[in-house]
Amino acid sequence: MKPDLLERLRCVKLFLLDLDGTVYLGSKPIPGALDFIGNLKRCGIGYLFLTNNSSKSAAEYVAKLTAMGFSVGPDRVVTSGQVTGWYLAGKKPGAKLYVVGTASLKAELAAHDLRVVNDAAGGVDFVVAGFDRELTYDKLLVAVELLAGGAPFIATNPDLVCPVGENRYIPDCGSICVLLENAARRTPMFIGKPHTKMVDYIRALHHVSPRSMAVIGDRLYTDIALGCNASIMSICVLSGESDKSAVAKSPYKPDLVIETVAELNRFFK
Ligand SMILES: [Mg+2]
Numbered sequence: 001m002k003p004d005l006l007e008r009l010r011c012v013k014l015f016l017l018d019l020d021g022t023v024y025l026g027s028k029p030i031p032g033a034l035d036f037i038g039n040l041k042r043c044g045i046g047y048l049f050l051t052n053n054s055s056k057s058a059a060e061y062v063a064k065l066t067a068m069g070f071s072v073g074p075d076r077v078v079t080s081g082q083v084t085g086w087y088l089a090g091k092k093p094g095a096k097l098y099v100v101g102t103a104s105l106k107a108e109l110a111a112h113d114l115r116v117v118n119d120a121a122g123g124v125d126f127v128v129a130g131f132d133r134e135l136t137y138d139k140l141l142v143a144v145e146l147l148a149g150g151a152p153f154i155a156t157n158p159d160l161v162c163p164v165g166e167n168r169y170i171p172d173c174g175s176i177c178v179l180l181e182n183a184a185r186r187t188p189m190f191i192g193k194p195h196t197k198m199v200d201y202i203r204a205l206h207h208v209s210p211r212s213m214a215v216i217g218d219r220l221y222t223d224i225a226l227g228c229n230a231s232i233m234s235i236c237v238l239s240g241e242s243d244k245s246a247v248a249k250s251p252y253k254p255d256l257v258i259e260t261v262a263e264l265n266r267f268f269k
Contacts, residue, residue, distance in 0.1 A: 001256070005255060005256060006267075008214075008233055008255070009214070009233070009256075009264075009267055010267070011211060011212060012045065012212060012213065012214045012233065013045060013046055013208055013212040013213070014045070014046040014047065014048065014202070014206060014208045014212060014213045014214075015040065015045065015046070015047045015048070015213075015214055015215075015216060016047075016048055016050045016078075016199075016202070016213060016214070016215040016216070016226075016232075017047055017048065017049050017050065017215075017216050017217075017261075018049075018050060018051070018193075018215075018216060018217030018218060018219065018222075018223045018240075019049055019050075019051050019053075019061070019065075020163050020218075020240065021163065021217070021218035021219065021237070021239060021240020021241055022216055022217050022218050022223075022237050022239065022240060022261065023036075023037075023049070023065075023070070023261065024065075024068055025165070025239070025240070026164075026165035026166075027064075027067075027068065028068070029068045029069060029070070030237075030239050030260050030261060030262070031260065031262060032260055032261060032262020032263075032265055033070075033260070033261050033262070034068075034069050034070060035262070035265050036261045036262065036264055036265055036268070037070055037071070037072075038071075039265055039268040039269060040268055041071070042268075043268050043269075045268065046206065046208070047076065048076055048077070048078050048202065048206075049061065049065065049072065049076055049077045049078070050078050050193065050198060050215070051077070051078070051079050051080070052079075052080045052131075052156070052157035052158075052159050052172075052173075052192035052193050052222060053079065053080070053131055053157070053162065053172075054079060054080045054081035054084065054101060054102075054105050054108075054130035054131045054156035054157055054173060054192070055101070055102045055104060055105065055130065055131040055132070055133050056079070056102075056104055057079070057081070057104045057107065057108055058074050058077040058078070058079055058082060059074060060104070061077045061079070062074050062076075062077055065077075078198065078201065078202065079108070080130075080156040080157040080191055080192030080193070080198070081101075081104075081105045081108040081109070081130060081156055082108060082201070083191050083192065083197055083198050083201045084108075084109065084128060084130075084154060084156050084191045084192075085108055085109045085111065085112035085114060086112060086201050086204075087154075087191055087197055087201070088109070088112065088114055088126060088128070088154065089112040089113060089114060092125055092126075093113065094113055094114065094115060095114050095115065095125035095126055096114075096115045096117055096123075096124045096125045096126075097109060097114050097115065097116050097117065097124055097125065097126050097127075097128050098116075098117060098120045098124045098126075098127050098128070098142060098143060098146055098151070099116050099127075099128045099129075099130065100127070100128070100129045100130065100132050100135065100139050100140070100143050100176065100180070101128060101129065101130030101131070101132045101134075101156070102130065102131070102132055102133055102134050103134065105128075105130040105131075105132075105156070109128065120142050120145075120146055123146070123149065123151065124146055124151055125151070125152070126151065126152045126153075126154050127143050127146050127147055127151045127152070127153050127154070128154050128155070128156070129143070129153070129154070129155040129156065129173060129176055129177050129180060129188060130155070130156040130157075130173055131156065131157065131159070131162065131172050131173040131176075132173070132176060135176065140179065140180070140183070143180055143184070144180060144183045144184045147180060147184035147186045148184045148185070148186070152189075153180070153184075153186050153187070153188040153189065154188060154189055154191065155173055155174075155177050155188035155189070155190050155191065156173055156190075156191055156192055157172070157173045157174065157190065157191065157192030157193070157222075158173070158174040158177070158190045158192065158194075158195075158221075158222070159172040159173060159174050159192075159219075159222060160172060160174040160175050160178075161174075161175065163240075163241065173192075192222070193217075193222040193223060193225070193226040194221065194222050194223075194224075194225030194226040194228070194229050194252075195226075195229070196226070196229050196230045198226065199213070199226065199230040199232065210230055210231045210232045211232075213230075213232040213233070214227075214232060214233035214234070214235055215227045215230075215232055215233070215234050215235070216234075216235045216237060216261060216264075217234075217235075217236065217237065217240075218236070218237050218238070218239060218240025218241050218242055219240065219241055219242065220236065220242055220246060220247065220250040220252050220254075221250075221252065223236070224236050224250065224252040224253075224254045225252040227252075227254065227255070228252050228253070233255050233256075234252075234254045234255050234256075235254060235255065235256045235257075235258060235264075236254035236256070236257045236258070237258055237259070237260055237261055238257065238258070238259050238260070239259065239260040239261075244257070
């Protein structure tokens with residue numbers, strides 16, 4: 001490793017770790033990932049698990065990570081749903097929302113004292129789209145009407161698909177937004193990776209400078225692009241959806257490319 005890169009790595013006080021493809025694959029930890037978290041704890045270096053998946057709550061991720069052997073409390077997980085709630089509550093406290101999202105996302109937004117309504121009569125302050133695994137045509141109809149009427153359009157994350165193991169993918173928030181965009185002729189403002197609101201949220205909570213953070217992830221257009229957009233160090237792991245040729249072709253260039261997080265263990269003993 002180049003000396004300047006090693007120096008940068010040694011300055012990191014907070015690692016932002018993607019989940020699927022980075023610390024686990026499906027329901028199995030990536031070999032060396034548990035050791036990496038253990039090493040960070042021992043060295044007093046912070047870490048957060050960052051996910052764009054807005055269909056599940058932080059508590060559900062804590063349960064999943066704990067079952068795999070990661071020692072993690074709810075304060076270690078940041079979801080795009082949480083950041084969306086934080087952002088909207090800051091924009092307009094108590095805002096009225098129509099949500100194309102799961103019951104879990106609605107609960108997350110309500111926890112930020114936002115008013116999630118099923119009956120959108122009289123209009124809403126924002127239409128929020130998420131990774132809606134409970135999507136119905138009726139929800140789309142209401143959202144399109146509100147958007148066509150001018151309601152601000154917020155989306156939790158731009159991912160087109162979500163990996164579900166063994167090279168299988170299911171439609172994610174980005175794909176639902178393509179439908180809404182085409183039907184309503186409106187473009188959403190995205191909150192999750194690679195948009196810097198995720199980092200704004202973390203900085204507001206943890207008071208860490210961009211220079212002291214590094215993002216580790218497998219997806220170039222979200223994880224690595226977040227590093228580029230927020231001017232924080234980015235480390236691409238080849239244990240998920242990207243290989244060397246994808247990295248070479250990507251407009252988002254990671255500072256470091258490694259096979260798996262296990263390669264970082266020698267630096268944090
Ligand atoms: Mg990933």
